[in-house]
Amino acid sequence: MEAKLSQSATTAMPPAWRQWIAKHAIALYPVLVILALVVFFAVQNPNFATFDNAMNIGRQSSVLLLVALAGTMVIMIGSIDLSVGSIVTLAGIVAALTIDSAGPVVAILAGIGTGLVVGLINGVTLISLKVPSFLVTLGMLSILSGIANMICGGASIMFMDLSLTNFVNAELIPGLPTIILVALLSAAALTFIAFKTVLGRYLFAIGGGEIVAANSGVPVNRYKVYAFMLSGALCGLAGVLLTAQVGAGTPAAGANMLLDSIAAIVMGGTALSGGIGGPQRTILGVLVIAILSNGMDVTEVSSFTQEIVKGLVIILAVASTIDRKKYPFIK
Amino acid sequence: MNTVVPALALSGVSKHYGPVAALRAVDLTLARHSVLGLVGENGAGKSTLISIINGTVLPTDGELRVNGVAVTPGSPADAARAGIATVFQEQGLISNLHVFENMLLGREAGFSRAGILGRSAMVGLARDVLSELGIAIDPLAVTGELAFGERQLVEIAKAFALGRIYPVEPIVLLDEPTSALSDKETQILFNSIRRWREKASIILVSHRLSDVFAVCDHVTALKDGTVNGHWAVADATPDMLHEAIVGRPRSAGYYKEAEQREDLGEVLLDIRSVSVPGQLREVSLSVRAGEIVGIAGVLGSGKTVLANAITGAVRPASGEIRVGGKALKPGSRADALAADVGFVPAERNIAGVIGMHSIEWNMTLPSIRSFRVAGLPFLSGSRQASVTDGWIARLRVRTPGRAVQIRNLSGGNAQKVVFAKWLARGIKVFVLDDPGRGLDVGAKEEIYVLLRDLARQGVAIVLVSDNLPEIIGLSNRIITLRSGAISAEINAPANDKPAETAVVPHMV
Numbered sequence: 001m002e003a004k005l006s007q008s009a010t011t012a013m014p015p016a017w018r019q020w021i022a023k024h025a026i027a028l029y030p031v032l033v034i035l036a037l038v039v040f041f042a043v044q045n046p047n048f049a050t051f052d053n054a055m056n057i058g059r060q061s062s063v064l065l066l067v068a069l070a071g072t073m074v075i076m077i078g079s080i081d082l083s084v085g086s087i088v089t090l091a092g093i094v095a096a097l098t099i100d101s102a103g104p105v106v107a108i109l110a111g112i113g114t115g116l117v118v119g120l121i122n123g124v125t126l127i128s129l130k131v132p133s134f135l136v137t138l139g140m141l142s143i144l145s146g147i148a149n150m151i152c153g154g155a156s157i158m159f160m161d162l163s164l165t166n167f168v169n170a171e172l173i174p175g176l177p178t179i180i181l182v183a184l185l186s187a188a189a190l191t192f193i194a195f196k197t198v199l200g201r202y203l204f205a206i207g208g209g210e211i212v213a214a215n216s217g218v219p220v221n222r223y224k225v226y227a228f229m230l231s232g233a234l235c236g237l238a239g240v241l242l243t244a245q246v247g248a249g250t251p252a253a254g255a256n257m258l259l260d261s262i263a264a265i266v267m268g269g270t271a272l273s274g275g276i277g278g279p280q281r282t283i284l285g286v287l288v289i290a291i292l293s294n295g296m297d298v299t300e301v302s303s304f305t306q307e308i309v310k311g312l313v314i315i316l317a318v319a320s321t322i323d324r325k326k327y328p329f330i331k
Numbered sequence: 332m333n334t335v336v337p338a339l340a341l342s343g344v345s346k347h348y349g350p351v352a353a354l355r356a357v358d359l360t361l362a363r364h365s366v367l368g369l370v371g372e373n374g375a376g377k378s379t380l381i382s383i384i385n386g387t388v389l390p391t392d393g394e395l396r397v398n399g400v401a402v403t404p405g406s407p408a409d410a411a412r413a414g415i416a417t418v419f420q421e422q423g424l425i426s427n428l429h430v431f432e433n434m435l436l437g438r439e440a441g442f443s444r445a446g447i448l449g450r451s452a453m454v455g456l457a458r459d460v461l462s463e464l465g466i467a468i469d470p471l472a473v474t475g476e477l478a479f480g481e482r483q484l485v486e487i488a489k490a491f492a493l494g495r496i497y498p499v500e501p502i503v504l505l506d507e508p509t510s511a512l513s514d515k516e517t518q519i520l521f522n523s524i525r526r527w528r529e530k531a532s533i534i535l536v537s538h539r540l541s542d543v544f545a546v547c548d549h550v551t552a553l554k555d556g557t558v559n560g561h562w563a564v565a566d567a568t569p570d571m572l573h574e575a576i577v578g579r580p581r582s583a584g585y586y587k588e589a590e591q592r593e594d595l596g597e598v599l600l601d602i603r604s605v606s607v608p609g610q611l612r613e614v615s616l617s618v619r620a621g622e623i624v625g626i627a628g629v630l631g632s633g634k635t636v637l638a639n640a641i642t643g644a645v646r647p648a649s650g651e652i653r654v655g656g657k658a659l660k661p662g663s664r665a666d667a668l669a670a671d672v673g674f675v676p677a678e679r680n681i682a683g684v685i686g687m688h689s690i691e692w693n694m695t696l697p698s699i700r701s702f703r704v705a706g707l708p709f710l711s712g713s714r715q716a717s718v719t720d721g722w723i724a725r726l727r728v729r730t731p732g733r734a735v736q737i738r739n740l741s742g743g744n745a746q747k748v749v750f751a752k753w754l755a756r757g758i759k760v761f762v763l764d765d766p767g768r769g770l771d772v773g774a775k776e777e778i779y780v781l782l783r784d785l786a787r788q789g790v791a792i793v794l795v796s797d798n799l800p801e802i803i804g805l806s807n808r809i810i811t812l813r814s815g816a817i818s819a820e821i822n823a824p825a826n827d828k829p830a831e832t833a834v835v836p837h838m839v
Contacts, residue, residue, distance in 0.1 A: 196709045196712070198708070201692065201696070204688070204692070211682045212696075213696070215644075215664070217668035217696075275685065276687055
């Protein structure tokens with residue numbers, strides 16, 4: 001009888017490693033996609049799996065990581081920030097305009113400040129006019145693009161002071177370009193904020209159930225504004241870094257960041273409906289996109305084909321990463 | 332002959348999920364043209380049994396017979412052909428379809444010629460069924476625009492429509508039909524069930540014993556997956572049923588009346604002529620430390636509005652609400668919470684808990700600031716864990732651990748987490764809107780024990796509820812509301828509880 005009992009108990013409970021996999025499946029899928037991509041490209045071209053190329057991938061994806069982290073903080077509360085790319089553009093232009101006259105520190109602060117103000121406007125518009133974030137930030141995207149083009153008049157803004165450019169390409173830690181370091185530190189800081197601070201807990205709570213959060217004493221409106229300000233400031237920083245990296249402020253700098261960042265966020269496992277996921281997940285999503293782009297560059301795939309492949313991989317990756325049990329239906 | 336062969340007979344039905352037995356050798360008989368009540372706590376096996384009868388769950392063992400003929404177990408199509416139809420707790424209607432389309436959903440094949448639906452035949456049949464049942468709903472109405480109670484009637488009509496398509500007398504399974512209905516809607520439903528009995532055989536699953544006595548002919552009690560009693564309702568008493576469901580005799584104090592405090596403290600909550608245009612008129616009321624004040628009223632009487640005004644969710648146009656002597660900013664939830672007003676909302680899953688988050692995250696949400704480490708902006712993980720574990724143990728929340736998502740808990744355990752949210756924070760005033768909603772008898776009793784504990788600790792409690800026996804049993808005083816104004820104040824000391832008949836006239 002006892003033997004029978006223990007036998008039925010083991011058949012009912014899957015072994016520990018399978019439970020662990022089931023529990024972490026959502027985080028493991030992107031890792032598997034990354035491994036598959038790495039193996040595939042390494043076989044295609046021996047230059048892919050090298051330290052130098054890994055640093056290339058890092059340099060190419062640092063700005064995208066910052067933008068995707070920014071978007072994550074807003075998607076966590078169940079809203080969306082479509083103005084991320086246009087903030088990158090405008091903040092980059094502001095930094096390019098100020099660096100020669102006021103120096104790199106002011107340029108950095110001006111860029112971040114630009115993003116912060118835009119985020120504040122996004123958030124306050126959302127809560128005071130009760131316009132959905134999708135539309136508020138869609139409008140903001142258009143406004144900022146217009147402003148950026150007016151400032152630039154169609155051309156790029158060049159600058160002479162190369163201190164910032166040298167700084168982001170330098171290696172504060174030998175072997176690791178500073179821009180990658182900044183992006184990784186930002187990711188770590190945001191993960192800490194998400195899971196170890198009142199701010200993070202409130203953002204998750206708002207995304208998980210706004211009414212419950214309000215009933216529990218969360219100042220919902222104020223924290224929504226904080227989420228958009230955080231997003232704006234991060235995009236501002238991303239804009240400054242991009243301008244430093246490129247060596248100019250250009251009116252199209254952030255144009256293709258929006259879709260890549262949303263794809264990275266969702267692939268990482270943060271639900272568009274909010275409440276679950278987080279910045280740590282987004283890192284993996286960004287890696288998928290970065291490795292894919294770099295790998296196709298290295299294997300000399302034409303840029304048109306790249307777009308098609310990227311679209312397919314995004315759909316397939318999201319199809320396999322979203323934990324569909326959490327969604328009663330998909331629209 | 333018909334009276335001898337039951338409409339539905341189950342014998343030896345068992346269902347095992349791995350090592351867990353959800354049902355063990357259940358025998359059940361539904362006589363033709365009768366109403367059988369099926370009662371039991373959450374987890375007693377009622378839902379599993381219903382699912383086996385309608386074919387959506389395959390039993391491990393056992394036999395089903397409809398009118399003496401064996402039905403293939405685990406086949407929803409076979410069950411439907413035998414006339415078995417289920418009216419679910421969560422409504423199974425599609426809100427953007429018309430009533431007639433919902434009633435015949437999945438049965439369109441019989442109305443279709445070369446893939447084109449014969450709309451007029453469908454509408455005609457739906458209208459026929461509705462009028463036969465005495466339900467005054469237009470089959471061409473859009474389902475989503477109907478009131479909740481009306482949609483429930485459409486579900487029932489859907490079950491009867493089945494009897495028109497297959498030449499059988501329907502066996503209708505009603506799963507908790509009254510849990511979301513107002514008293515008036517419940518009355519209408521019960522009157523209808525009594526009439527429909529002539530055309531169908533009905534099983535009524537319910538948490539409420541009053542439902543059983545109102546409308547059932549027989550009653551079967553389930554406990555831990557076995558039949559723990561079967562009676563003709565005429566021979567049963569509420570105490571007998573209660574004992575069969577809970578497995579222990581109904582103590583004289585289901586509502587812990589003996590623990591009711593009569594020595595009350597200072598006034599903690601003071602409501603002074605609060606008005607909300609069209610909803611509340613000049614309501615004044617004070618609640619003392621240790622006192623439970625019950626707010627009774629019908630739907631639309633303003634009782635929920637009053638609860639919302641206290642918690643700051645609704646802004647009164649005039650009047651004042653004081654907590655501990657200090658006036659609250661009207662319509663400010665933040666101010667009410669800062670004054671230590673806790674709130675248990677009626678819609679637990681929308682307003683009480685975040686289903687996708689863990690017990691820990693839910694429980695610590697109102698008090699999260701107190702978990703910061705030494706004024707620094709980060710949170711202590713170990714302290715959150717130990718506080719959460721402490722409340723899980725004290726409130727006996729049944730869960731494998733604090734990391735479990737709330738959505739995986741039963742209603743009673745989720746409600747305990749809502750209580751713990753506030754207990755972990757510390758409160759002076761506790762406002763509860765229908766705290767027993769959707770809970771079984773045992774879970775409710777545990778919630779009542781918690782309320783008595785809180786009163787003993789000097790919390791002032793405002794209890795809004797649709798459940799009159801609950802209000803009478805728990806409250807020191809009962810305030811009845813009618814059309815937004817206080818219509819009576821009735822004392823309810825432990826040794827002299829008013830009868831329901833003394834309260835109801837002030838509500839209607």
